Amino acid sequence: MKYETKLMIRAGAALAMMLIPINIFHILLTIPTMYLSYLPIILMGYKITITGNIIEIGGHTLRFISACTATSAYYLLAILVLLTKDIKFKRGLKIFIVGSLLILAMNIIRIDILLIVLMESGVNMFQTLHIVFWEILSSLYVAAVWIFLVRKYKVKSIPAISDIKELYKKSKLKVKI
Secondary structure (H helix, E strand, O other): OOHHHHHHHHHHHHHHHHHOOHHHHHHHHHHHHHHHHHHHHHHOOOOEEEEOOEEEEOOEEEEOOHHHHOHHHHHHHHHHHHOOOOOOHHHHHHHHHHHHHHHHHHHHHHHHHHHHHHHHHOHHHHHHHHHHHHHHHHHHHHHHHHHHHHHHOOOOOOOOHHHHHHHHHHHHHHHHO
């Protein structure tokens, strides 16, 4: 398949991803994330109840929203894979699955830490730590996951930039001929 055709397919898939409401990812990811976070908390002896997207623990009621599920992290990972030149479909799928599992695992750990902090140290410490996770550590973690995946799967291309360079190079060749 020609480079231009592959690029159009990848760009079309990325555009389609951007047109899909992010809430769909939230709906698909909320239940697994909540229940996988629930298990370690139960095993540690805390009493926790999940109803829909609500967690009740120790007299506290917490609502699970899209940010809690790390929806945007999965979304960003998918877009990065789609916009990276020279990643074949099968390899891109592996990168996305491994990256998603890493994001899910860290998110479960993050949620469990926050729930334990809420129970052991109170609401103020919970809110402070929640903001640190949300505004600082989560972005750094997603960047670290991408760097890890690029190294593990020996990806040489830079998302979008490598395609722009390739298109520029091809356009110069056509002009010179």
